[in-house]
Amino acid sequence: MNGIFVTGTDTDVGKTIISSGLAAVLNEKKIDVGVFKPLLSGISREDPASDTSLLKKLSKTTLSYEEITPFAFKEPLAPYVAGKLEGKNVTSEEVLNHWEKIRRKHEFFIVEGAGGISVPLGKQFLVSDLIKAMQLPLVIVARPNLGTVNHVFLTVQYAKSLGLPVAGVVINGISDHPDLAEKTNPELIEELCGVPILGITPKLKEVTIENIKKIVKEHIDVTLLLNEMGIRS
Numbered sequence: 001m002n003g004i005f006v007t008g009t010d011t012d013v014g015k016t017i018i019s020s021g022l023a024a025v026l027n028e029k030k031i032d033v034g035v036f037k038p039l040l041s042g043i044s045r046e047d048p049a050s051d052t053s054l055l056k057k058l059s060k061t062t063l064s065y066e067e068i069t070p071f072a073f074k075e076p077l078a079p080y081v082a083g084k085l086e087g088k089n090v091t092s093e094e095v096l097n098h099w100e101k102i103r104r105k106h107e108f109f110i111v112e113g114a115g116g117i118s119v120p121l122g123k124q125f126l127v128s129d130l131i132k133a134m135q136l137p138l139v140i141v142a143r144p145n146l147g148t149v150n151h152v153f154l155t156v157q158y159a160k161s162l163g164l165p166v167a168g169v170v171i172n173g174i175s176d177h178p179d180l181a182e183k184t185n186p187e188l189i190e191e192l193c194g195v196p197i198l199g200i201t202p203k204l205k206e207v208t209i210e211n212i213k214k215i216v217k218e219h220i221d222v223t224l225l226l227n228e229m230g231i232r233s
């Protein structure tokens with residue numbers, strides 16, 4: 001089993017859009033792709049707009065909603081806090097047990113965290129702890145605008161300090177008319193952070209399944225990503 005762990009510089013940066021788009025493109029390349037979004041908060045798994053639904057739909061996996069997302073909480077908060085409000089504390093062992101049950105069902109997995117790399121999933125259990133335990137290379141999704149350089153730098157430095165390999169960064173949501181910061185950020189990020197930019201995806205006017213697939217296909221170097229993992233596509 002091969003795969004990537006998709007994290008972000010923040011919540012709402014487009015991790016689900018990029019993860020599900022990547023799943024669709026890999027599927028098209030005849031790669032047997034599965035998805036895992038172990039902790040969800042603020043929306044139910046079966047809601048058509050949920051991370052779980054989008055990932056399931058675009059990957060075409062036959063995994064169930066519960067297999068993709070074993071833990072879902074009502075409030076739109078860090079999963080640790082959202083779980084606590086429901087009297088539940090998720091442990092790393094529990095997530096890994098669910099992972100063990102599905103990881104051999106597909107050749108390649110795209111795993112999505114929740115929010116950024118240090119978001120608490122349970123008591124003394126951060127997204128970064130899960131990444132370390134799952135031993136998957138990281139893809140970091142970031143915003144395109146002024147301020148993102150610092151966010152990417154901190155995320156990369158933190159990942160490196162924990163020995164987590166970073167496959168690269170996707171800058172998501174660049175505007176049709178990028179300002180000077182948006183134009184200069186990609187090169188600066190590569191220079192400062194020492195990680196490749198895998199792609200710069202545009203801001204969609206209409207977020208549809210077809211458009212999600214299109215921006216990933218046309219703007220992310222999926223071959224580079226796969227090559228870095230020793231997979232020929």
Ligand SMILES: Nc1ncnc2c1ncn2[C@@H]1O[C@H](COP(=O)(O)OP(=O)(O)OP(=O)(O)O)[C@@H](O)[C@H]1O
Nearest residue numbers: 011012013014015016017114115173202203204207
């Ligand atoms: N390239 C894009 N163009 C237009 N809208 C986008 C784009 N990328 C993301 N969005 C929108 O921004 C919002 C946040 O995106 P998304 O849900 O993928 O973020 P996320 O990082 O997965 O958030 P979370 O931490 O909640 O999992 C969604 O409404 C999504 O449709």
Ligand SMILES: C[C@H](N)[C@H](N)CCCCCC(=O)O
Nearest residue numbers: 011041042076077078114115
């Ligand atoms: C509810 C939201 N959409 C995410 N899934 C959870 C984001 C938690 C962010 C916590 C934080 O960094 O302050």
Ligand SMILES: [Mg+2]
Nearest residue numbers: 015016051112
């Ligand atoms: Mg998401």
